[in-house]
Amino acid sequence: MTTIVDNLQAVHARIVAACATAGRDPASVHLLAVSKTFGHEMVLQAIHGGQRMFGENYIQEGVEKIRRVRGGLAPNVPGPVQWHCIGPVQSNKTRLVAENFDWVQSVDRLKIAQRLSEQRPQGMAPLQVCLQVNIDGGATKAGVAPEEALALAMEVARLPRLQLRGLMSIPEPAIDFVACCALHQRAKVLFDHINEAGGLAQAMDTLSMGMTADLEAAIHAGSTMVRVGTAIFGSR
Numbered sequence: 605m606t607t608i609v610d611n612l613q614a615v616h617a618r619i620v621a622a623c624a625t626a627g628r629d630p631a632s633v634h635l636l637a638v639s640k641t642f643g644h645e646m647v648l649q650a651i652h653g654g655q656r657m658f659g660e661n662y663i664q665e666g667v668e669k670i671r672r673v674r675g676g677l678a679p680n681v682p683g684p685v686q687w688h689c690i691g692p693v694q695s696n697k698t699r700l701v702a703e704n705f706d707w708v709q710s711v712d713r714l715k716i717a718q719r720l721s722e723q724r725p726q727g728m729a730p731l732q733v734c735l736q737v738n739i740d741g742g743a744t745k746a747g748v749a750p751e752e753a754l755a756l757a758m759e760v761a762r763l764p765r766l767q768l769r770g771l772m773s774i775p776e777p778a779i780d781f782v783a784c785c786a787l788h789q790r791a792k793v794l795f796d797h798i799n800e801a802g803g804l805a806q807a808m809d810t811l812s813m814g815m816t817a818d819l820e821a822a823i824h825a826g827s828t829m830v831r832v833g834t835a836i837f838g839s840r
């Protein structure tokens with residue numbers, strides 16, 4: 605039986621191979637383990653296997669898991685465990701996000717960003733933020749429209765308790781590798797465009813894209829963070 609630790613090694617091998625093909629340094633791509641719907645015991649196994657960054661979609665579930673993992677963590681685990689909120693954030697959930705997560709990658713409007721900044725406790729580091737971009741214009745999908753992303757980035761970057769780190773995208777599945785790369789490439793072009801526009805005091809350093817099915821294409825297009833659930837924890 606393969607274990608979570610074996611799966612993590614296999615995903616790292618995929619990242620290394622994709623970086624080799626793309627002529628990139630594997631250290632330039634971070635792995636976010638998406639633990640939504642899986643219990644805290646599985647997160648603890650992944651931590652035992654060296655994983656430190658975890659993504660959760662459902663805020664209530666995530667907060668509960670963060671507490672349980674903290675309680676179950678062996679005292680000798682090196683380095684902090686980092687939690688990323690990657691699911692939709694409604695106004696009535698911003699406080700839970702601000703008080704419990706290290707990152708939120710799914711900010712797509714100013715009102716939510718303002719609430720997160722106001723509610724981020726003073727004793728905590730600034731909340732690290734990615735803007736979710738609706739890169740392929742899917743009508744039902746969350747995310748700021750690409751043509752509005754620069755303006756939103758400039759406003760979010762000015763909020764005192766947030767630190768703007770980059771963009772996140774979840775394109776629809778594409779028919780083949782080339783089409784998938786082309787979709788991810790659009791996010792990369794937008795990412796570079798926002799950085800080169802020169803309006804940000806600090807350039808963004810995170811382009812979060814690529815999941816179990818398409819991480820190779822995302823890395824080829826310039827992803828700096830792949831978000832992988834199924835290949836690590838199994839199917840949901």
Ligand SMILES: *Cc1c(COP(=O)(O)O)cnc(C)c1O
Nearest residue numbers: 638661690815816831832833834
């Ligand atoms: C579920 C989810 C993932 C992980 O997807 P897998 O296909 O299981 O790797 C990544 N990003 C987001 C935003 C998700 O909701």
